[in-house]
Amino acid sequence: MAIPFRRTSKTRKAKRRTHQRAKNPTMIQCSNCGASIKPHTICKECGYYDGKKILDVKDKN
Template identity: 60%
Template sequence: MAVPFRKTSKQAKRKRRTHFKLAGATLISCKNCGATIKPHRVCRECGYYKNKEVVRVD
């Protein structure tokens, strides 16, 4: 099995891991009621998707 010749420094490790990070969730506002929702999802508050009522919410 291959073994590294030298120890990987902290700086080299951190440079490699700069792109390994969490991204925030993308949120938009509902065009019907203004609630914050994920894109391409039915609004849980009013039940609308693309200006049409898809689910009836009581």
């Protein structure tokens, strides 16, 4: 196996890794209760999806 002639500098390594970062997930407001949810998912607070009741969600109180 070949051995690199020179060490890879910190700057060169950082430039190569500029796109390897975690991105914030996209969040939307639930149309029924206004809670923040990921798109195309059932709301965990009220159980609605696309204006229709999908799940029966129990109160935490």
